[in-house]
Amino acid sequence: xxxxxxxxxxxxxxxxxxxxxxxxxxxxxxxxxxxxxxxxxxxxxxxxxxxxxxxxxxxxxxxxxxxxxxxxxxxxxxxxxxxxxxxxxxxxxxxxxxxxxxxxxxxxxxxxxxxxxxxxxxxxxxxxxxxxxxxxxxxxxxxxxxxxxxxxxxxxxxxxxxxxxxxxxxxxxxxxxxxxxxxxxxxxxxxxxxxxxxxxxxxxxxxxxxxxxxxxxxxxxxxxxxxxxxxxxxxxxxxxxxxxxxxxxxxxxxxxxxxxxxxxxxxxxxxxxxxxxxxxxxxxxxxxxxxxxxxxxxxxxxxxxxxxxxxxxxxxxxxxxxxxxxxxxxxxxxxxxxxxxxxxxxxxxxxxxxxxxxxxxxxxxxxxxxxxx
Numbered sequence: 001x002x003x004x005x006x007x008x009x010x011x012x013x014x015x016x017x018x019x020x021x022x023x024x025x026x027x028x029x030x031x032x033x034x035x036x037x038x039x040x041x042x043x044x045x046x047x048x049x050x051x052x053x054x055x056x057x058x059x060x061x062x063x064x065x066x067x068x069x070x071x072x073x074x075x076x077x078x079x080x081x082x083x084x085x086x087x088x089x090x091x092x093x094x095x096x097x098x099x100x101x102x103x104x105x106x107x108x109x110x111x112x113x114x115x116x117x118x119x120x121x122x123x124x125x126x127x128x129x130x131x132x133x134x135x136x137x138x139x140x141x142x143x144x145x146x147x148x149x150x151x152x153x154x155x156x157x158x159x160x161x162x163x164x165x166x167x168x169x170x171x172x173x174x175x176x177x178x179x180x181x182x183x184x185x186x187x188x189x190x191x192x193x194x195x196x197x198x199x200x201x202x203x204x205x206x207x208x209x210x211x212x213x214x215x216x217x218x219x220x221x222x223x224x225x226x227x228x229x230x231x232x233x234x235x236x237x238x239x240x241x242x243x244x245x246x247x248x249x250x251x252x253x254x255x256x257x258x259x260x261x262x263x264x265x266x267x268x269x270x271x272x273x274x275x276x277x278x279x280x281x282x283x284x285x286x287x288x289x290x291x292x293x294x295x296x297x298x299x300x301x302x303x304x305x306x307x308x309x310x311x312x313x314x315x316x317x318x319x320x321x322x323x324x325x326x327x328x329x330x331x332x333x334x335x336x337x338x339x340x341x342x343x344x345x346x347x348x349x350x351x352x353x354x355x356x357x358x359x360x361x362x363x364x365x366x367x368x369x370x371x372x373x
Contacts, residue, residue, distance in 0.1 A: 048269065050182035054198040057114045057121060061175060061201075067284075067291050069159045071199055072096050073115045073179040074150075074280065076106040086178035086199075086281030088293050089113065091163050093156040095149050095345050096126075098280030099296055099332070100137040103148035111152060113159055115179060118197035122159065124152040132344045134337065136232035142210050144233025146298040147332045148280075149344045162282065164334045164341065165294040169285050170206050170236065173267065174294060176274060177201045178281030185240065185325050188318045191275055202272020206283075206295070207250045208261040210235040210330060216257035222309055234333035236283070236295050239303070240273040240325050241266025242317065247326035249303045249315045256310045274300065274329045283331050295331030303327045 061067040070089035074096075075082070085102035089095075096111055103109075107128065114121025130151035137145045179199045181191035211230035218225025239249040243265050251263035274281065274297045283295030303315030303326035318324035334341070 049184060050195045050200065053182070053200040053202055053272070054195070055177060055201045056116055056198075061291065062286055064291060066160065067175075068177045068199070068201060069114060070161050071113070071177045071179075071282065072098070073112040073120070073199070074098060074102060074109065075112070076102070076109040078105050078107055084179065084277050085279045086180065086277065086297065087111065087150065088282035088296075089156060089159060089161040090149075090293075090341075090345060091161040092345070093152075093159065093161050095151055095161075097282070097293065097296060097334070097341070098148050098150060099298055100133045100146045100148045101139070101141065101298075102280040103131045103150060104133045104137065104139075106131070109150065111150065113156065115199060116197070122156055124154055124156060126150045126152060134232070134340060140229075141299045142214075142230075142235055142330060144210070144230055144235045144332060144336060146235075147233070147296050147334075147337055149341065162284070162293040163290065164338060165285055165287075165292040166335050166338055168209075168234065168333070168335055169294045170209055171262075172285050172294075173203060173205050174283040174285050175201060175203055175291060176272060176278075176281065176283050176297070178274060178278030178297060180275030180277030180279070180281070182275060183321055185242070185273075185317065185321065188320045188324075190320055190322070193277075200272075200275075203267050203270040204238045204240075204272060204283075204329075205264065205267065206236040206238060206331075207263040208237050208254070209333070210237055212261060213237055213250075213253075216254075216260040217310075220257045220310075222257070233336035235298065235330045236333055238273070238329050238331075239263065240323060240327050240329075241271055242325040243268060246314055247303070247317055249307065249326050249328060252312055252315065253306065253310055256312065273323045273327060274331075275323065276300075293334055295333055297329070298332050299330045301328040301330070 055068040058066045072087035074085040074087055087096040087098035109126040111124045112120035132149040134145045134147045182195050182200055183191035215225050217223045241248055248263055248265045254261050278297050281297045282293050284291035285294040300323045302322050307315035315326040317326050
């Protein structure tokens with residue numbers, strides 16, 4: 001999978017962040033526009049006018065008011081310019097979960113919540129030393145290590161953060177959210193930041209994980225498969241369905257590789273896919289009472305790039321909208337990083353600390369006995 005590893009890295013890191021620079025420029029944050037080659041733009045859309053997909057403060061999903069209030073807009077700077085990503089506030093209000101490629105190189109980071117009409121309700125900052133990038137991150141997006149944690153300078157109150165899904169959610173429908181580019185999926189046009197004053201949402205399904213996908217492709221002789229490459233974590237894959245078999249890309253690829261997974265023709269008018277600038281944003285699954293953070297947006301892959309490798313044509317709806325119907329996305333699964341996330345957000349005391357605590361408690365016990373005597 002070496003070739004497509006490079007494809008993912010170029011499409012989701014270089015282009016997503018370069019596109020994000022244009023977004024910042026549109027809000028007056030910089031005048032230095034950096035344009036990525038059209039062929040590398042990881043772009044997306046929804047099934048109708050983008051204004052229909054804005055999420056606003058307090059908005060309810062499955063009866064949960066403010067379900068997406070914890071979605072974060074990240075603005076950061078490095079030697080290459082000013083960029084944008086997305087993230088998700090974790091329960092407790094101190095930390096934000098995002099993609100590693102959004103947090104591994106910045107000199108200044110601003111995190112905003114309630115971005116609506118081009119203004120934020122809450123703003124926090126992150127110092128360079130308070131960015132925790134997964135230790136397995138190497139810059140290769142599809143290994144399952146594209147995940148990072150940001151510690152905010154001040155705890156966020158009044159906004160509910162997200163609990164994490166601890167299960168493999170392949171096959172489940174999910175709610176996605178972020179502050180990236182937008183476009184109607186049927187338009188043969190690149191997405192843009194014309195509606196960048198708002199965050200946007202949509203729905204999709206986790207069809208398969210990338211390890212299973214690439215193993216099936218390896219068994220079919222399409223790619224070279226190395227299981228060690230996918231050892232760091234799990235990546236969920238989704239396609240952008242329009243209800244037809246033609247654009248059910250993962251369903252078509254499954255058929256070509258022995259039907260090792262299933263992929264439906266989509267969720268109809270609510271179907272969507274992530275965009276440039278959505279990197280690091282969240283995929284949320286419903287457990288019956290709350291939305292659990294299940295995936296962290298990582299990469300986009302054109303169906304017109306994937307399908308020819310399997311001898312297929314016609315997967316991609318648009319040559320200019322590079323995440324139109326038939327295109328693919330990947331998100332890092334939270335369940336595969338629970339131990340690491342907990343080690344950062346709720347670290348276990350070192351043995352020496354335990355010893356001191358036990359000794360302290362023993363002394364307290366002695367003091368009480370003496371007093372009682």
